[in-house]
Amino acid sequence: MIPTITAFASSPDGGQGQARDMRVRWALEEVGQPYDVRLVSFDEMKQPAHRALQPFGQIPTYEDGVFTLFESGAIVFHIAEQHQGLLPNDPAARARAITWMFAALATVEPPIVDREAAEYTEGDKPWYDEHLATVDARIRNRLDDLSRRLGDADWLDGEFSAGDLVLVGVLRRLEGSELLAEHPNLTAYVARGKARPAFQRAYSAQYAVFTDSQMA
Numbered sequence: 001m002i003p004t005i006t007a008f009a010s011s012p013d014g015g016q017g018q019a020r021d022m023r024v025r026w027a028l029e030e031v032g033q034p035y036d037v038r039l040v041s042f043d044e045m046k047q048p049a050h051r052a053l054q055p056f057g058q059i060p061t062y063e064d065g066v067f068t069l070f071e072s073g074a075i076v077f078h079i080a081e082q083h084q085g086l087l088p089n090d091p092a093a094r095a096r097a098i099t100w101m102f103a104a105l106a107t108v109e110p111p112i113v114d115r116e117a118a119e120y121t122e123g124d125k126p127w128y129d130e131h132l133a134t135v136d137a138r139i140r141n142r143l144d145d146l147s148r149r150l151g152d153a154d155w156l157d158g159e160f161s162a163g164d165l166v167l168v169g170v171l172r173r174l175e176g177s178e179l180l181a182e183h184p185n186l187t188a189y190v191a192r193g194k195a196r197p198a199f200q201r202a203y204s205a206q207y208a209v210f211t212d213s214q215m216a
């Protein structure tokens with residue numbers, strides 16, 4: 001059965017592909033798995049029917065008639081386990097690739113999400129500037145360490161893996177900021193990920209949702 005994922009009916013980012021259905025689309029394209037998309041409105045996401053799939057009232061979700069999953073990282077991991085192409089078969093290399101998935105989500109992404117939350121919701125607070133400087137320092141700390149570890153390698157640990165896919169998706173949230181531009185090797189790493197044909201197909205598919213919503 002072709003899996004069905006959920007995505008924003010009208011993405012708040014104007015089709016930039018920053019919502020987390022993008023990393024699921026990318027993973028499905030990397031392994032060559034066709035998929036359907038159920039578009040949900042902000043209101044529908046908060047209704048019981050969707051919360052039965054995603055208790056926090058968010059997207060993405062994944063359903064394939066056997067598995068019903070939420071949490072984009074877990075969905076990417078499931079796709080990587082069910083297909084070849086995103087995780088090495090060698091047990092040690094596989095474990096390292098999975099480690100990088102967790103590092104992307106648990107170590108690198110949190111301060112980046114904090115920054116976005118501050119920008120979206122705290123701009124009017126008297127302590128905003130000081131808070132943003134603190135969050136930026138945390139992001140710089142992570143990017144400095146990551147840049148040092150990546151060096152001039154193409155990917156984090158040999159072949160491209162789900163760890164790279166998730167991390168590129170996390171770093172894309174910093175596209176256009178000096179935080180990423182300060183590290184030419186990380187900027188190139190993100191560009192390398194975006195240049196992959198599977199990313200391009202995933203991006204085009206999510207962008208089509210945006211253009212369709214503009215014409216509706």
Ligand SMILES: N[C@@H](CCC(=O)N[C@@H](CSCc1ccc([N+](=O)[O-])cc1)C(=O)NCC(=O)O)C(=O)O
Binds near residue numbers: 018019058070073
């Ligand atoms: N940890 C969960 C987080 C899921 C999540 O944050 N979903 C967001 C969309 S991706 C996050 C996101 C939202 C918007 C932009 N943007 O650029 O506009 C980028 C990313 C959502 O449904 N938000 C609606 C809500 O919480 O009510 C996962 O990885 O699946």
